[in-house]
Amino acid sequence: MTSPFKVLIALALSLAVSVAHATPRACEDPNPLRFSLIPRTDLAKQLEEHRPLLQHLERALGRKVSVVQASSYSTVIEGLLAGTIDLASMGPASYSIAKNRDPSITAFVSWTMQPGTFVEDGARFYNSLLITRRDSGLDSVAKLQGRNLSLTDPASTSGAVIPRAEFSAQVGVPLQDYFGQVTFSGSHDRSVEVLRKGYVDAAFVASEHLDEVIRQGRIKASEIQVLWKSRPIPHDPFVFRGKLCPDLQDKIRRAFLSESPEIKKMLTNRKAQRFIPVSDEDYKALRGILAQPQ
Amino acid sequence: MPILSNNKLTRLLHALTQNNWLRLNASLVMISALLLLAIWTTTLQRSRQEEALVIANARTTQLNLAIIVSENLRQVLDRGNLYALVAAEWMNSHSRSSEVRMSTMLAGDRAYNRMVIHDPQGKQLYASSPATRNPAMQAALDRFIADSRGPAPPSLRVARISESFGETWHLPILLRLPYHEGALEGVLELTLDLGYLLRLYQDIDIGRTGIIQILTADGEEIIRGRRGGLEIGSQDSMASALTAIKERQGSLEGVLFGDNRPNEISFQRLDSHPLTVAVSQEREDLLAAFKARKARHLTTISILTVIVVGLTVWGVLMIRRQRLNFEAIARSEEEKRALIDQLEEEKRRAYELASHDHLTGLVNRRMFMELGASHLARARRSRQHYALMFVDLDRFKAINDSLGHRVGDLLLQLVGQRLRQSLRASDVIGRFGGDEFVVLLTGLEQETDVVEIANNLVENITRPCTNLDGHDVQVGLSIGVALYPRDGQDLDTLIRHADAAMYQSKKVSRGTFTFFDPALNVNKAHEFDLEQRLPKAIAEDELILHYQPKVDLQNFRVVGFEALVRWQHPEHGLIFPGDFIPMAEGTGQIVSLGNWVLEAACRQLAAWQNEGLPLVPVAVNLSARQLRETALAARILNKLAEYGLKPSLLQVEVTESSLVENIEIAGGILDDLVKAGISVALDDFGNGFSSLGYIKTLPIDTIKIDRTFVRDIINSPDDAIIVESTIILAHNLGMHVIAEGIETRDQLMHLKTAGCDEVQGYYFSRPIPAAEASGMLLQPTRTPT
Incomplete structure (x- = not known):
């Protein structure tokens, strides 16, 4: 394995990195490649799900892939913008926020999810759902006035951005005026959890995440009811920095779209069906929402 | 007894006066009230303590949490100094x-x-990522720079969070460059990701209303964490609650959001940074469990209170009822008591009336019978003598008729007085009505005392009675005497016999007394008269024989008679041998008298024999004078033969003294008689000087124990021993023993036990005329009663 050729390549690459550091204008070919993902559930679990993907990437890209732990969506955004994260799994909104600040950031793939209670088979979209516990008796949006609401992360598409824009527009007042306490739980998992525990009366969550929580048995579909459903939202994109060398970008793109078993494994882990190529066009609508004044 | 216990009850009831009842009630109410007071005081006090404890515990927990959060926050902010150092270096070098x-x-x-x-x-000189600066942030930066040039330059300041989507969780922190003292070289702006803080504390459950706040030094809220996560919303100020407090840490009660809900707030100020961490919970929330418990306790003791009050009321009612009952009982007791007293008084008076003669004040018949009976019951165990006297005034009716009832009554009263004066207090004196008085003489030492007392009575009562309603009167009286137990063992018999004796007395001569037992009456006929008259009496058959049965103690059958002579004097009535035998002995007429007796006895035996009656031997007494006649035995035997009687049908009784006078002749006579089959009995044994040893030389086969021994056999151990040993010795000598003068059942039983063969006495029968004796031959069994 330690052939002189490979050693040469490695030397050349390290040289390239140091050159890249020395001259910021040139394209970047980072080694290791720094990967991060927005918090969805606990980090260890998320990493475990993505490990086949990372393994596949390491092999396909011929370099190590390190993982940057994100405290929030913001960590990923700032990391991409600061150049400390090269590749990331993001939400449509967080992608759009980053894209607004650095147009070179590119969404290149997304996926279709396996069908579930709330996600349609093969759909390229999901929804933000306003849910309550069925036993709470809160069976209409009107009844939720003054009630406590759980959002996810300020940068979460279905857990904060869409509700704050679309739902607010619908009810005519900002969320914090319509509801009582409005709290950010940090993740979809946690939003469902605090709803289940009764800490809050309602929560906005992503339909695909709700499906997952149901699949895991942490709540039954019969225990909750959906009072509101957003317009379709495109699925989460994988993005990379625009400063990455085009060759690397290409390799990454191809690695995702390959039919390798690791990719399949990872998709299965994530209850996804397959990767599909996307472009920035797919998320433009959201960028419009985010550009609106609050 | 019930009356006695009722008395106790009454006293008890009286003791429970109104006051005591009230005190009882008051005590009950007081105890209940104290009990309730104690229960409530304890519960409320403990409740207060528990509440204080809950709050204290909550504050401790809050403060601990505040300390941890503030320490963590301090470490994070201190890290900002590192960035400041690196930034300062960059400022100097701008190096890659x-x-x-x-x-x-x-x-x-x-x-x-x-x-x-x-x-x-x-x-802006450098930014880790591209961004457009919002105006608020720019203003904060300008203010910080201005302040940094001022007199008190801040080293660190936390700016406001932007509300734009991407920056909601961006907490901007401004640091002065360089960190060290000197002129302002620049400002470092760091963005703290609140997601980091959320992830640190998201699993801490501080309750429904629990809040963790990070505040500026001015008390302005920067962020607010809840159980559900980080909260966005109105930025309420805690300034009012916390700015006044200068302590580093502490706890207080305050209202947080203008919702008037009191909160328990604990805070911790950071030492090195102008920040404060506050942890608060609504008191309602903290105390919810405690209040539920308290409500349960209060409910419980409320129920308890109702029960205690109920029981107390019940108790008071019960006491009241008891009191009414007791009072009713007490009243009824008093009424009963009064009734009983009244009844007793009436009874006493009735008894007085019923038991006493109103005229004389003596006891009446009923009372007399009662007292007499009790005396007689005592008499049975006594050696003393008792006598019943029947006293009747002579010619009282005439006095009554001629002088009027008034005088009669006065006379009776006087007689009553005199009777009382003449007799001892222990004697019982009664008036049976009319002029009949009855006296029971008690505890006399000897029988002869009766004579003296009777004489005394006659003398006293017959004294003239002066000025009875203006009249002077003198009355005679007749007294009949019956002796216990000789003349009767019970009061009725004694009274009957005394009455009979009284009539005898009246008949013979008024103004004197007569014994029922004729043998005791001293005949007042002159001995001279009798002496003159006796031969004629013998010749003209004025004498008669009475027969007293002898009863075998084995089978209580009459086994013989003793023939006793009586003189039916035409003037003096029945004269007993005591009155004329000694005289006859003195004049020698005893021989003809003895012959007459022998003749009469044989004649009677022959008569019974002819009638075909079952015969028993008849005993005749032989006098000393008779026993001097050598031919006596032959004459007796001839007489028997003359009447065709077997010799065994005759018995002779001799006294010791009659033998002593001429022992040779008498012994010969007796020998002859015994040989012929006539049995010989020694009469009045024990009175003389003879001993059995002497007697055994004589042909005597029967001993008759004198009545004087028999009389006291019950009460005198000496007499009893003499009688018993006599019987034993006599039996040892092969002799028969007869006891005389049996008057009571006790005597009878004693003698039977001692082994006596036969008895003779009033207990079974007094001497009776021949006609009655024949009846006894037909029905010989005398069952003791």
């Missing part, structure tokens, strides 16, 4: 390596995710 270092630090930092370096004018 400084940039790389800053970028690397930021990439590995989970708390900070962005850094911007400004020059002293607020112009």
Whole structure:
């Protein structure tokens, strides 16, 4: 394995990195490649799900892939913008926020999810759902006035951005005026959890995440009811920095779209069906929402 | 007994006066009230303590949490100083390596995710990521720069969070560059990712209303964490609650959001940074469990209170009822008591009336019978003598008729007085009505005392009675005497016999007394008269024989008679042998008298024999004079033969003295008689000087124990021993023993036990005329009663 050729390549690459550091204008070919993902559930679990993907990437890209732990969506955004994260799994909104600040950031793939209670088979979209516990008796949006609401992360598409824009527009007042306490739980998992525990009366969550929580048995579909459903939202994109060398970008793109078993494994882990190529066009609508004044 | 216990009850009831009842009630109420007071005081006090404890515990927990959060916050903020050092270095060099270092630090930092370096004018020199500055942030930066040039330059300031989507969780922190003292070189702007803080504390459950706040030094809220996560919303100020407090840490009660809900707030100020961490919970929430418990306790003791009050009321009612009952009982007891007293008084008076003669004040018949009976019951165990006297005034009716009832009554009263004066207090004196008085003489030492007492009575009562309603009167009286137990063992018999004797007395001569037992009456006929008259009496058959049966103690059958002579004097009535035998002995007429007796006895035996009656031997007494006649035995035998009687049908009784006078002749006579089959009995044994040893030389086969021994056999151990040993000795000598003078059942039983063969006495029968004796032959069994 330690052939002189490979050693040469490695030397050349390290040289390239140091050159890249020395001259910021040139394209970047980072080694290791720094990967991060927005918090969805606990980090260890998320990493475990993505490990086949990372393994596949390491092999396909011929370099190590390190993982940057994100405290929030913001960590990923700032990391991409600061150049400390090269590749990331993001939400449509967080992608759009980053894209607004650095147009070179590119969404290149997304996926279709396996069908579930709330996600349609093969759909390229999901929804933000306003849910309550069925036993709470809160069976209409009107009844939720003054009630406590759980959002996810300020940068979460279905857990904060869409509700704050679309739902607010619908009810005519900002969320914090319509509801009582409005709290950010940090993740979809946690939003469902605090709803289940009764800490809050309602929560906005992503339909695909709700499906997952149901699949895991942490709540039954019969225990909750959906009072509101957003317009379709495109699925989460994988993005990379625009400063990455085009060759690397290409390799990454191809690695995702390959039919390798690791990719399949990872998709299965994530209850996804397959990767599909996307472009920035797919998320433009959201960028419009985010550009609106609050 | 019930009356006695009722008395006790009454006393008890009286003791329970109104006051005591009230005191009882008051005590009950007081005890209940104290009990309730104690229960309520304890419960409320404990409740207060528990509440204080809940709050104290909550404050401790809050404060601990505040300390941990503030310490964590301090560490995060201190890290900002590191960035400031690197930024200062970059300011000096603007080198690529400084940039790389800053970028690397930021990439590995989970708390900070962005850094911007400004020059002293607020112009951006470096940013880790591109962004458009919002106006609020710019204003904060300008203010910080201005303040940094002021007299008290801040080293660190936390700016406001932007509300734009991407920056909601961006907490901007401004630091002065360089960190060390000196002129302002620049300002470092760091962005703290609140997601970092959320992830640290998201699993801490501080309850429904629990809040963790990070506040500026002015008490302005920066962020607010709840159980559900980080809260966005109105930025209420805690200034009012906390600015006044200068302590580093502490707890207080305050209202947080203008919702008038009191909160328990604990806070901790950071030492090195102008921040405060506050942890608060609504008191309602903290105390919910406690209040539920308290409500349960209060409910319980409320129920308890109702029960106690109910029981007390019940108790008071019960006491009241008891009191009414007791009072009713007491009243009824008093009424009963009064009734009983009244009844007793009436009974006493009735008894007085019923038992006493109103005229004389003596006891009446009924009372007399009662007292007499009790005396007689005592008499049975006594050696003393008792006598019953029947006293009747002579010619009282005439006095009554001629002088009037008034005088009669006065006379009776006087007689009553005199009777009382003449007799001892222990004697019982009664008036049976009319002029009949009855006296029971008690505890006399000897029988002869009766004579003296009777004489005394006659003398006293027959004294003249002066001025009875203006009349002087003198009455005679007749007294009949019956002796106990000789004349009767019970009061009725004694009275009957005394009455009979009284009539005898009246008949013979008024103004004297007569014994029922004729043998005791001293005949007042002159001995001279009798002496003259006796031969004629013998010749003209004025004498008669009475027969007293002898009863065998084995089968209580009559086994013989003793023939006793009586003189039916035409003037003096029945004269007993005591009155004429000694005289006859003195004049020698005893021989003809004895012959007459022998003749009469044989004649009677022959008569019974002819009638075909079952015969028993008849005993005749032989006098000393008779026993001098050598031919006596032959004459007796001839007489028997003359009447065709077997010799065994005759018995002779001799006295010891009659033998002593001429022992040779008498012994010969007796020998002859015994040989012929006539049995010989020694009469009055025990009175003389003879001993059995002497007697055994004589042909005597029967001994008759004198009545004087028999009389006291019950009460005198000496007499009893004499009688018993006599019987034993006599039996040892082969003799028969007869006891005389049996008057009571006790005597009878004693003698039977001692082994006596036969008895003779009033107990079975007094001497009776021949006609009655024949009846006894037909029905010989005398069952003791």
